[in-house]
Amino acid sequence: MAKTVLKTNQKTEMEDRSSLKGTLASVFFLGIFIIVTWVSVYYLFVDRF
Amino acid sequence: MITSTAAKVKVDPRDAKLSMAHFFVAFSALALGGLMGLLQTLVRSGKWELPWGIDYYQILTVHGVLMGLVLTTFFIMGFQYAAVSRTTGGHSSAARRAGWIGFWVMLVGTLMAATMVLLKEASVLYTFYAPLKAHWIFYLGLTFVIVGSWIDGAAQIMTYARWRKNNPGQPSPLLSFMAVINTVMWIVATLGVAATVLFQLLPWSLGLVDTVDVLVSRTLFWYFGHPLVYFWLLPAYMCWYAIIPKIIGGKIFSDSLARLSFILFLLFSIPVGFHHQLTEPGIDPAWKFFQVILTFMVVIPSLMTAFSLFATFERYGRSKGATGLFGWFRVLPWGDARFIVPFIGMAAFIPAGAGGIINASNQMDQVVHNTIWITGHFHLTAATSVVLTFFGISYWLVPHLTGRRLTKAMNKLAIIQAWVWFIGMVFMSGSMHIQGLLGGPRRSAFSTYGGSEQAAEWIPYQIAQAVGGTILFLGIILVLIIFVNLAFFAPKGEEEFPVAEAENPEEKAPMVFENWKLWLGITAALILFAYTIPFIDIIQNAPPGSKGFQTWSKW
Numbered sequence: 001m002a003k004t005v006l007k008t009n010q011k012t013e014m015e016d017r018s019s020l021k022g023t024l025a026s027v028f029f030l031g032i033f034i035i036v037t038w039v040s041v042y043y044l045f046v047d048r049f
Numbered sequence: 050m051i052t053s054t055a056a057k058v059k060v061d062p063r064d065a066k067l068s069m070a071h072f073f074v075a076f077s078a079l080a081l082g083g084l085m086g087l088l089q090t091l092v093r094s095g096k097w098e099l100p101w102g103i104d105y106y107q108i109l110t111v112h113g114v115l116m117g118l119v120l121t122t123f124f125i126m127g128f129q130y131a132a133v134s135r136t137t138g139g140h141s142s143a144a145r146r147a148g149w150i151g152f153w154v155m156l157v158g159t160l161m162a163a164t165m166v167l168l169k170e171a172s173v174l175y176t177f178y179a180p181l182k183a184h185w186i187f188y189l190g191l192t193f194v195i196v197g198s199w200i201d202g203a204a205q206i207m208t209y210a211r212w213r214k215n216n217p218g219q220p221s222p223l224l225s226f227m228a229v230i231n232t233v234m235w236i237v238a239t240l241g242v243a244a245t246v247l248f249q250l251l252p253w254s255l256g257l258v259d260t261v262d263v264l265v266s267r268t269l270f271w272y273f274g275h276p277l278v279y280f281w282l283l284p285a286y287m288c289w290y291a292i293i294p295k296i297i298g299g300k301i302f303s304d305s306l307a308r309l310s311f312i313l314f315l316l317f318s319i320p321v322g323f324h325h326q327l328t329e330p331g332i333d334p335a336w337k338f339f340q341v342i343l344t345f346m347v348v349i350p351s352l353m354t355a356f357s358l359f360a361t362f363e364r365y366g367r368s369k370g371a372t373g374l375f376g377w378f379r380v381l382p383w384g385d386a387r388f389i390v391p392f393i394g395m396a397a398f399i400p401a402g403a404g405g406i407i408n409a410s411n412q413m414d415q416v417v418h419n420t421i422w423i424t425g426h427f428h429l430t431a432a433t434s435v436v437l438t439f440f441g442i443s444y445w446l447v448p449h450l451t452g453r454r455l456t457k458a459m460n461k462l463a464i465i466q467a468w469v470w471f472i473g474m475v476f477m478s479g480s481m482h483i484q485g486l487l488g489g490p491r492r493s494a495f496s497t498y499g500g501s502e503q504a505a506e507w508i509p510y511q512i513a514q515a516v517g518g519t520i521l522f523l524g525i526i527l528v529l530i531i532f533v534n535l536a537f538f539a540p541k542g543e544e545e546f547p548v549a550e551a552e553n554p555e556e557k558a559p560m561v562f563e564n565w566k567l568w569l570g571i572t573a574a575l576i577l578f579a580y581t582i583p584f585i586d587i588i589q590n591a592p593p594g595s596k597g598f599q600t601w602s603k604w
């Protein structure tokens with residue numbers, strides 16, 4: 001029992017160290033931000049011209 | 050072990066002196082240019098008028114020239130000169146002599162141009178568009194600045210070439226490589242502005258010819274004008290890629306990725322000038338569209354940079370035991386001015402970049418073209434991302450060069466400085482963006498436009514800009530206090546010049562990155578492809594030339 005707990009702990013830590021999950025989330029956030037601003041000005045454009 | 054010896058590596062004191070000479074000019078330009086910026090926002094609020102017959106467009110010229118051309122060029126040349134010295138082991142005396150000659154030629158040119166602006170002989174704004182006509186000494190001064198920057202830049206190239214010769218088969222030090230890319234891009238770009246100044250504007254202002262081809266001169270200007278903004282940005286990227294990782298205690302995510310992104314900037318920054326002329330008649334829309342496509346290519350290295358910075362931060366945070374999706378963010382050294390000042394600059398690049406993509410989107414440019422949105426945009430890119438990074442660099446580089454230390458008190462003041470700048474810019478740039486979307490023009494003193502209803506809508510935003518401008522000016526005063534302290538008064542000691550190492554040093558950058566024949570060849574091919582046919586068309590179908598105009602009040 002105790003052994004399994006130890007094993008899972010170690011596994012998560014290993015995964016965490018080399019993980020770039022946060023980077024992936026950040027670039028997605030960046031992409032979404034760019035698209036949202038672009039689309040809002042695009043609607044302004046469509047409205048005016 | 051290697052890191053601790055590297056930390057002690059100093060810029061040769063003889064090179065330090067030349068870098069500092071550049072910085073004195075740069076920070077003097079900041080002081081004067083910042084005051085003009087404040088006055089502009091006060092005038093535009095409609096609550097205040099310039100005394101003694103000083104004209105709005107005169108101070109706007111002073112601001113644009115000092116901030117956009119003088120502060121940037123002098124700071125960049127001083128920083129890159131020091132970075133090359135630091136990473137190659139110092140300049141030769143020949144290179145150092147070239148650096149000094151370049152510096153003095155640039156300074157003389159700056160003073161010539163400045164004198165003409167102060168005499169109201171050159172209120173032509175920093176883009177000096179024909180048919181606005183300045184005194185010939187103004188254009189000659191600009192020629193000196195350009196030629197001086199070539200000589201100054203040659204110093205970096207000479208030292209880089211010597212290093213390559215002494216270390217055959219080795220990739221050059223990353224910071225030197227980046228500095229040389231930027232200098233080479235600058236030289237290729239300034240050929241355009243040199244051509245219009247030498248062959249069009251100088252003969253015309255001297256009275257040797259009566260008229261000028263406006264479209265040709267504007268096209269040559271923007272052939273230079275877009276790479277100009279990347280010339281400002283790349284030194285900031287040098288800090289983000291190759292210096293910041295060391296400051297936080299991490300590693301460069303990938304040395305090769307950094308080099309590749311710089312090469313992409315060299316290739317795609319130049320053949321895109323038409324994106325500043327999208328609303329201009331006389332250029333075939335198909336060629337405008339082609340250059341818009343090339344413009345969007347620049348998005349690639351920009352996003353590569355964003356990715357690699359996030360990755361550096363996350364790797365570092367996780368090595369410190371941070372967990373979860375964003376735990377790494379919290380363990381970054383938020384109390385270190387050398388980190389947080391440029392970091393605020395990086396953050397500002399997110400809205401700045403998003404705005405840039407809107408500007409470049411061919412038809413959508415009509416929404417924002419020549420509105421104060423554009424001014425809001427480049428006060429995020431140049432006047433926040435770039436200059437905050439430059440300030441962050443000078444907070445360790447100046448004491449490094451003068452043999453002093455950044456004290457705890459100054460570190461704290463520097464952090465306050467950056468936040469003051471950020472808050473001021475949220476007000477100023479934010480309201481400029483909104484006013485621009487409501488149609489408010491840039492490059493305009495206060496006017497109610499004959500009591501127009503639409504113009505009345507803009508006034509609250511202009512007042513917000515004055516509030517922001519006042520806060521920003523406080524920020525400039527803080528920068529100057531810190532700079533003078535670090536140059537003359539801070540306690541003697543050793544301040545590190547941080548240079549980061551790659552995460553995988555055994556992975557050598559491919560030597561093809563140093564193949565200048567290849568990259569310059571592709572650069573030239575892209576430029577020729579993007580410009581030859583439309584340029585011939587512009588010349589063959591040119592309207593009659595224009596005589597000169599002086600629209601501003603004289604003393």
Ligand code: HEM
Pocket residue numbers: 083084086087089090109110112113116117120121174175176424428431432436490491492493494517518519521522525
């Ligand atoms: C105290 C800080 C600053 C304030 C209050 C300020 C304010 C302004 C304002 C109000 C304008 C536009 C006026 C108009 O279009 O009529 C302007 C233009 C400009 N600013 Fe700034 N600015 C500041 C700092 C900077 C910095 C640090 C840079 C560059 C690194 C910069 C570069 C420019 C440039 C290139 C222009 C364009 C001039 C032109 O259109 O000819 N500014 N500034």
Ligand SMILES: [Cu+2]
Pocket residue numbers: 274275278324325
């Ligand atoms: Cu551009």
